[in-house]
Amino acid sequence: MKQGDLFGSSAPEPGPDRGREPERAPAPPDADARRRAVTEFERPVMLVAGAGTGKTATLVARVVQWCLGPGWDDALGDAGERAPEENAVAVLAGVSAITFTEAAAAEMSMRVGQALARIERVAGRRAAGEACEEAYPIGLVLDALPDDGVLFERARALRAALDHLNASTIHAFCRRLLAAHPLAVGMDPAFEVDATFTRAETCVREVIEAYLGEAWAEPVEPDLIALAKHGVGPPEIEKAVIDLMDAGARALDFREDPLSDEACERLVAELSLAHAGAIEPVSAFTKTRGNGPLVAAGMIETANALSVADGAAREKLAALSTSLLVIWDKPRSDKLNNWSKGKLAESERKVLSIAEPEFVERSACLRTALDPFLELDLELFDPARRVVGRLLADVEDELRRRGIATFNDLLSGAWRLLAEHPEIAARERRRLRLLLVDEFQDTDAVQCGIVAAIGLEGDAAERPSLFLVGDPKQSIFAWRNADLGAFDDFAERVDAAGGVALELSTNFRSRSAVLEEVERAVAPVMVEERGVQPAFARLEPGREDARDAAGPTIEYWASWPQDDGGFETSPTKKLGASYECEALALASDIRRRHDGDGTAWRDFAVCFRSFTDLEPYLQRLREAGVPYEVQSDRKYYQRREVIDATALVRTVADPYDPLALVTLLRSPMVGVPDAALLPLWEQQLPADVAFLRGPDEERLAKLSASVRRAAERVPEEGVPGNVEGWENSLIAALGALGRARKAFREEPADRWIDLVRSLFLPDVVESARFLGAYRVANLERFFRDLLRSLEERSGDVISVIRGLRANLAREDRSEASRPGDSGQDAVRILTIHGAKGLEFPHVYLAQTHKGTNKRGGRGDTSRFDRRTGAPAYVLFGSPSPEWFRAERRRDESEAAERVRLLYVALTRASERLVVLGSFAPDPK
Numbered sequence: 001m002k003q004g005d006l007f008g009s010s011a012p013e014p015g016p017d018r019g020r021e022p023e024r025a026p027a028p029p030d031a032d033a034r035r036r037a038v039t040e041f042e043r044p045v046m047l048v049a050g051a052g053t054g055k056t057a058t059l060v061a062r063v064v065q066w067c068l069g070p071g072w073d074d075a076l077g078d079a080g081e082r083a084p085e086e087n088a089v090a091v092l093a094g095v096s097a098i099t100f101t102e103a104a105a106a107e108m109s110m111r112v113g114q115a116l117a118r119i120e121r122v123a124g125r126r127a128a129g130e131a132c133e134e135a136y137p138i139g140l141v142l143d144a145l146p147d148d149g150v151l152f153e154r155a156r157a158l159r160a161a162l163d164h165l166n167a168s169t170i171h172a173f174c175r176r177l178l179a180a181h182p183l184a185v186g187m188d189p190a191f192e193v194d195a196t197f198t199r200a201e202t203c204v205r206e207v208i209e210a211y212l213g214e215a216w217a218e219p220v221e222p223d224l225i226a227l228a229k230h231g232v233g234p235p236e237i238e239k240a241v242i243d244l245m246d247a248g249a250r251a252l253d254f255r256e257d258p259l260s261d262e263a264c265e266r267l268v269a270e271l272s273l274a275h276a277g278a279i280e281p282v283s284a285f286t287k288t289r290g291n292g293p294l295v296a297a298g299m300i301e302t303a304n305a306l307s308v309a310d311g312a313a314r315e316k317l318a319a320l321s322t323s324l325l326v327i328w329d330k331p332r333s334d335k336l337n338n339w340s341k342g343k344l345a346e347s348e349r350k351v352l353s354i355a356e357p358e359f360v361e362r363s364a365c366l367r368t369a370l371d372p373f374l375e376l377d378l379e380l381f382d383p384a385r386r387v388v389g390r391l392l393a394d395v396e397d398e399l400r401r402r403g404i405a406t407f408n409d410l411l412s413g414a415w416r417l418l419a420e421h422p423e424i425a426a427r428e429r430r431r432l433r434l435l436l437v438d439e440f441q442d443t444d445a446v447q448c449g450i451v452a453a454i455g456l457e458g459d460a461a462e463r464p465s466l467f468l469v470g471d472p473k474q475s476i477f478a479w480r481n482a483d484l485g486a487f488d489d490f491a492e493r494v495d496a497a498g499g500v501a502l503e504l505s506t507n508f509r510s511r512s513a514v515l516e517e518v519e520r521a522v523a524p525v526m527v528e529e530r531g532v533q534p535a536f537a538r539l540e541p542g543r544e545d546a547r548d549a550a551g552p553t554i555e556y557w558a559s560w561p562q563d564d565g566g567f568e569t570s571p572t573k574k575l576g577a578s579y580e581c582e583a584l585a586l587a588s589d590i591r592r593r594h595d596g597d598g599t600a601w602r603d604f605a606v607c608f609r610s611f612t613d614l615e616p617y618l619q620r621l622r623e624a625g626v627p628y629e630v631q632s633d634r635k636y637y638q639r640r641e642v643i644d645a646t647a648l649v650r651t652v653a654d655p656y657d658p659l660a661l662v663t664l665l666r667s668p669m670v671g672v673p674d675a676a677l678l679p680l681w682e683q684q685l686p687a688d689v690a691f692l693r694g695p696d697e698e699r700l701a702k703l704s705a706s707v708r709r710a711a712e713r714v715p716e717e718g719v720p721g722n723v724e725g726w727e728n729s730l731i732a733a734l735g736a737l738g739r740a741r742k743a744f745r746e747e748p749a750d751r752w753i754d755l756v757r758s759l760f761l762p763d764v765v766e767s768a769r770f771l772g773a774y775r776v777a778n779l780e781r782f783f784r785d786l787l788r789s790l791e792e793r794s795g796d797v798i799s800v801i802r803g804l805r806a807n808l809a810r811e812d813r814s815e816a817s818r819p820g821d822s823g824q825d826a827v828r829i830l831t832i833h834g835a836k837g838l839e840f841p842h843v844y845l846a847q848t849h850k851g852t853n854k855r856g857g858r859g860d861t862s863r864f865d866r867r868t869g870a871p872a873y874v875l876f877g878s879p880s881p882e883w884f885r886a887e888r889r890r891d892e893s894e895a896a897e898r899v900r901l902l903y904v905a906l907t908r909a910s911e912r913l914v915v916l917g918s919f920a921p922d923p924k
Contacts, residue, residue: 028506028542037467037502038062039141041070041434044455044466044499046491050539051474051907052509052839054139059097059438059469060111061139063165064119066434066465067091068154069145074433084157092164094433094464098173098451100442108167108438116159123152170447171407174414177428178405184421185413188403193410196785197246200399200406204241207394208234223383230380232876240384240862240876241391247864248408248481251396253871254389258880259378264313267372267881268306268320274369275302278362284353291335292348298332314378321376328374336370339363368884377878384875388862411446418453425453432464440470440490442482445866448490456497468494472534473526474904476833478890478897483867485531506542509839509910513553515539517913518906525899533896539907553911557585559849559918575850578918579613582846583620586916590827591624593842601627605828605840607905608847614829617846627826631834641766641775644669645782648760652740653800655690668765670733671726679710692734694742704731736760749790753783773824832905843909848917852898865890 028034030053037047038061049055067088075090076082099105115137125132127148136142145151168176175193182189194200212234215221227237257263279299285292305323309316328336338344340363344356352359399405405413418425435455437443443451455466468490475482491501507515519538528535559578586606593599606617614630621628647663654660665672665680672680683706692699711727736759743752757763766775789800828840865872865886872886873879906913 029540030505033502033504034058035141038065038139039144040500041066041465044494044497045502046494046499047469047502049469049471049504050537052507053504054508055469057139059436060115062467063095063112064115065140067158068151071434072154084153085160088157088161089164092161095165096432097167097436098170099167100439102169104438105167105169109165112165113159113162116155119151120155120159123148123155127152171410174410177414178410178417181417181424184424185417186400191403191405194404194406197406199404200245201242203398204395205238207391207398208238211391223387226379226383227387236876240388243862244864248866249864251389251393254385258882259314261313263881264317268316271369272306274365278366281354281359281362284351288348288351291331294332295335298327301327318378321373324373328370336363336367340367371884372881375879380876381878384878388875415446415449418450426458429454429458429462429464435464436467438469440468441472441475441487442477443486444481444483445486448486452493456493473900474836476897476900476904478893488531505537505540507539508542511553511911512541514909514913515541517554521906522903532892555914557914557916559916579616582916583617586844587620587624587626590626601825601827603841605830606844606846607830607832607835609832609850611831628829629824629826631830639778641778642782645762645779649786652744652756658686661686661689669760669762671729673726676710676714679713683710692738695738700735700738703734707731749787753787832901835908836904839908839910841911844914844916845905846916848915
């Protein structure tokens with residue numbers, strides 16, 4: 001695996017070498033853009049850097065160029081002469097680099113430090129007149145910097161003060177801003193960030209418990225009765241509030257009624273207009289086959305319903321909804337839906353009275369106008385909005401009282417702080433002199449607002465030099481609220497502020513054949529649409545293909561199962577069979593190339609859209625003796641080692657938790673076979689274990705006897721060979737459990753956790769299992785978070801246990817941990833999202849024929865979306881009118897993002913790209 005060398009790709013330096021650098025290759029076509037990206041500080045700069053063009057290297061070069069040149073002079077200001085060490089602190093304190101992840105922030109600081117160290121070495125030797133073969137870092141424009149002696153002095157001082165460089169995530173940036181002005185936004189000065197959302201969830205439960213206690217008292221709140229009639233009780237309400245908060249909803253979003261009289265009248269008017277446009281062409285289907293006549297009849301019935309609907313706006317809307325639900329039953333609705341997607345039978349095309357594209361468009365308009373009426377449930381929606389809005393307000397107040405802030409609070413709070421307090425925004429603009437934002441294509445409207453408030457607003461003379469770098473063609477994090485509409489809006493603001501747009505197009509990663517295939521596959525489907533899809537931009541080859549004769553660069557493998565040694569004549573419709581075929585071929589090819597060519601295991605990467613069908617591939621790799629590492633699958637709390645560690649802690653802390661006890665007994669730490677559980681329960685083991693509160697010899701003796709008796713009743717065939725002697729392990733574990741429970745009551749949290757780990761050895765056990773390094777990393781994180789929870793909650797065991805249970809039950813929001821770079825030579829197994837920013841000589845893109853998972857129905861969900869600019873939500877299956885526009889926008893964005901996923905996947909390969917899928921046979 002490669003992530004570029006220390007300072008990026010082997011791109012030639014864009015500026016003159018002043019006679020100091022060795023002769024290099026001719027400048028790339030985008031050399032001027034590269035030079036301006038690191039020397040243009042007077043205007044905002046927005047840099048679009050295509051895949052493999054050296055984006056991070058350019059970002060690092062800009063920071064270093066600023067610090068050594070104009071930033072150094074700017075920090076001196078009126079101070080005149082000042083010690084280099086003191087000035088270096090002032091320079092770096094004025095730099096803020098916002099990155100996408102904490103790992104990227106750490107890498108940014110490291111690479112800036114390495115660049116300064118290299119400059120210090122080279123400049124020092126050359127200033128002393130020594131011969132020096134080492135060159136300055138690639139990317140610097142040397143003719144815009146001082147001479148060697150000055151560079152040496154400045155680089156040395158900057159490197160010593162490097163801890164003053166602020167490279168952080170956007171959330172960390174906002175946290176620092178709010179921590180400096182908490183009272184301005186009504187926050188506790190000592191607020192804490194709930195990074196895992198667990199404390200917010202606990203607060204939601206407690207608020208709902210208090211609310212229900214009041215609401216169910218006499219007289220009972222009518223809204224709760226209305227919800228109960230629709231099957232919505234406390235568990236559903238709790239889940240809805242948590243899901244909505246997690247999606248960024250606030251109480252303010254539910255104060256305005258989306259079904260006001262004006263909104264209801266607009267919905268009816270839109271339906272009337274769409275119906276009028278579709279009724280004439282649809283009437284042509286009166287005598288066709290299939291469900292076309294049903295739709296035609298439905299149009300007449302809809303006209304009647306529109307004509308008789310009367311009363312106030314809301315009453316008219318409700319009456320229409322009742323009528324249309326009957327009229328537009330499933331056959332009619334499905335047929336109209338097919339027409340709206342351009343799915344017409346040949347016989348239907350023959351009777352069209354207008355052009356087909358126009359008919360499809362009118363059908364889609366009618367389908368869109370009907371949606372709110374067919375989904376509307378006023379009896380559920382109105383009370384749901386009021387209950388959810390009140391609970392969100394109570395939760396927000398309680399979180400504020402407790403001094404707890406979620407990640408969404410950090411973003412919204414920082415945005416409000418800068419918007420409502422111009423004097424604070426002006427102070428922040430004066431404090432910062434260089435503001436850089438990496439991966440800008442993954443921002444949303446709120447994040448853009450924060451950056452704009454500092455980098456584009458206010459007195460131009462006081463603003464920091466703004467630099468944004470990203471690539472909209474690699475925007476693949478819509479599920480994290482990345483919004484290309486916000487990106488495009490910001491680009492227009494940069495242009496209006498006199499900024500400059502630059503583009504890097506020279507790719508130093510991939511062979512030219514790979515880049516040609518990227519263009520062939522992606523350019524036709526990456527059609528530009530503002531806010532949805534950027535235009536495709538060709539990547540120019542920037543490296544020599546000395547190894548073009550070594551074999552094919554692009555390969556497409558058809559995933560057709562073999563039959564008696566030969567391939568089937570057509571692809572299989574069974575996904576499992578195609579996956580098995582891919583897995584076998586992939587493992588064989590990697591094994592052969594490693595053995596035959598000596599290719600390192602780490603030079604191979606296998607990329608998937610998701611890990612839902614990963615096991616066949618891992619099994620085949622294991623059978624072929626191929627070592628591999630699986631990238632995080634984002635299911636931290638569902639990891640086996642985390643589940644077992646949670647069960648261990650719950651068993652120690654809560655003696656009356658039988659489910660935790662079963663999980664602990666079955667874990668590798670104890671190793672009780674399933675066949676032994678029933679005999680153990682017949683011996684009353686759970687009850688006896690519940691009363692074990694310390695190293696009680698008498699009770700342990702009784703437990704040991706019970707275990708021995710149970711062991712005698714377990715049939716031999718029920719005990720696998722690798723767990724023979726399990727009864728001895730269980731007896732030892734019970735002794736350890738007694739000691740752990742006593743320590744839990746008497747010892748400080750840190751000493752208790754250390755004792756538990758030494759008694760049960762979860763780290764040792766998991767390190768010996770497959771992918772042990774990853775398992776141990778997850779355990780380190782688990783026990784670290786556990787200690788913090790115990791300390792933060794002052795030993796509130798009940799609250800901690802509740803949080804552990806909630807973590808296992810909830811849909812995971814947290815990525816699994818990764819071990820440090822162990823240098824292991826292993827094939828990398830990654831999702832396409834996880835592969836972004838990385839490169840590999842050999843890339844296998846698997847399961848390209850796999851379909852897209854459809855979103856579940858609305859019946860049991862509550863969701864929130866703000867990408868259309870207005871709050872859009874679904875409450876217990878009942879959507880607001882704005883939700884349908886948001887849903888169409890989301891469908892459009894997801895389809896566009898699948899194209900960008902393809903772009904990202906194809907551009908990971910430097911030498912060879914293999915695409916696997918159950919492709920249709922060539923019609924020839």
